[in-house]
Amino acid sequence: MEHNIYVVGMGPGAEEMMTFQAVKALEDSDVIIGYPVYLSLLGERFTGKEFLSTPMKKEVERCRMCFEEAEKGKKVAMLCSGDAGVYGMASLLYEIGKEYPECELTVIPGITAANSGAALLGAPLNHDYCVISLSDLLTPWEQIEKRLKAAASGDFGIALYNPSSHKRADYLKKACEILLEQIEEERACGFAENIGREGTRIVTCTLKELKDMQVNMFTTVFIGNSRTELIDGKLVAKRGYHL
């Protein structure tokens, strides 16, 4: 392979939540490509780098840009929030990479919102869990509904990504209604907003209360499993140890 492209998960935003490996990959790169919001979260140590971007929904173009810059001989990093392989650009880069056989991809994992949000709320994913996005931009709603039902039937802890947006203000409500077909109203739930950024906020509530909560697109929502308890304000999925 002639060129290597780093696909870097930056974690939730704060530099202290990046791994050493991620920072090193960005430092090694000539050009850092990413969604503008993520680039703006990078600290001063990256000031000298070339930054390139495309608007939201222009992910295909953003990925092509990586290969085109690499072919010019530049060292390239694609910056993703959270983990590059969780609703990030890793898979799309592999797909487009078929057209650029001289380029190799190295994925550098980061902390995804399921795990960084869980840490803030306590330990809601401390047993088997599912991660589901409520965005239907690329996934039919029927598929999302099927996964919500499966997650409830398996008694998983659940992390919900993209619970709301301007066009989908009622998606969390719809999701909760589906979950309530199988899960009791009093199930311990919660959410984390602006994880690793300004204005971090956590809320715990029951599933019934969650149904009518207003959340924004910077929120990650957690549904406990049947053994999740609220302990001193924290969501805790018990593992079953005998005390």
Place this chain on the structure above:
Amino acid sequence: MEHNIYVVGMGPGAEEMMTFQAVKALEDSDVIIGYPVYLSLLGERFTGKEFLSTPMKKEVERCRMCFEEAEKGKKVAMLCSGDAGVYGMASLLYEIGKEYPECELTVIPGITAANSGAALLGAPLNHDYCVISLSDLLTPWEQIEKRLKAAASGDFGIALYNPSSHKRADYLKKACEILLEQIEEERACGFAENIGREGTRIVTCTLKELKDMQVNMFTTVFIGNSRTELIDGKLVAKRGYHL
């Protein structure tokens, strides 16, 4: 709160895969408590610290040790591999913490094997996914079976933890047989061994082949969803972008 205890996820093992926050918490601590294997993975920068441990299966005692050391006035970190809140000690510490109201817990997330292993294999969790442990030490096998069936019915990407041990040599085979009731034999799968440690190895295969593979307890197994393809030797869960 008089005392704070850090619950630290170290990621898979290599220091470069730890976050800055995790390293800082360990550096700030007087005593680092953990399972011996994890303590042995820590680098030279922690040489001056007091290390305390208990054997495997003595997790309750290990957690109590944290509170007892904190009550002596020491700054304590509980070290977990991967993420402290994914099959780690976070939830047990919250449970035991009820008895120590003067101690507060701060969970510092790390990269769990689902995400670090996925990065090595390509992008097998790049859409909705489940994480399931095959260990039946604390979970009845019937519950594990129910979750495997739910994961298959929801067409999730799946990461399997603890796929084997001396006493459970055939558990991966049993799990694959359950998945094969709903998933085709040719489904793209794979596994990663010794992630972030000496002897890292990745393998890709079909679900039918996976059924008869020998894996060890340092392996994380991945089952693709219905849109997962093998591209240039990598497992890629396509998100559905139009190219």
